[in-house]
Amino acid sequence: MSNILHEIIVDPDFEEGLAWRRFPFYEQQLIVKEGEIGQSLFLVEEGSLRVSGYIAIDEKRIQSGFCDLNPGDIFGEICLLEFLPRIATVTALTGGHAIEVNGRMLNAYFEKNPEPGYKFYKQLFAIFIERINRANQRVENLLAWGLKAHGIDQHLL
Structure with missing residues (x-):
């Protein structure tokens, strides 16, 4: 995905500051918060981030890393x-961009x-499939554990 996004952002028709921006982040910085309204996507260039969300257990909510x-x-x-x-919170684990x-x-x-739109959405679709497969595996593992x-x-056959 990063290749096609880099091709797009270097295109003079996709203006920096208007269509996209590069920004630094610092360890423990909140990048996006679950529930806030957004209309952008992010590409990690450098550093590590954690995606987390709240899970309800009985009447309590705990934050869990995804x-x-x-x-x-x-x-x-x-x-x-x-x-x-936003469906999750993203927090910086390290500094980066x-x-x-x-x-x-x-x-x-x-x-x-x-043409770049087709390439972009084709790669995005592949990412979605990978994420769905990983999520399904996690659900199966949690079900087996439970x-x-x-x-x-x-008692099962």
Whole structure:
């Protein structure tokens, strides 16, 4: 994904400061917060970030890490096409740099430049498939653990 995004941001028609911006982040800095409205995606250029969210257990909510992001990873793509609440919190584990891409400007660019748009969404689709597969594996592992922890597995075929 980082290759196609870098091709787009070096295009003079995709103006820095308007369509995208590069910014530094520092250890423990909050990059996006779950629930806030956004319409941009981010590309990690340098450093590490943690994606986390709140999980309800009975009447309590605990914050849990979902995954870590490293150079070349993207996040925030759920808010790319329209203003939506962020579905997770992203916090810097180390210092680094990221690129924030304005979703509205990116889609306007793709209207005029469909070939990079096709490449971008093709790669984004592949990322979604990978993430869904990882999430499914986690759910299966948690289900197996829960069944064993409660002794239910011995009653299954």
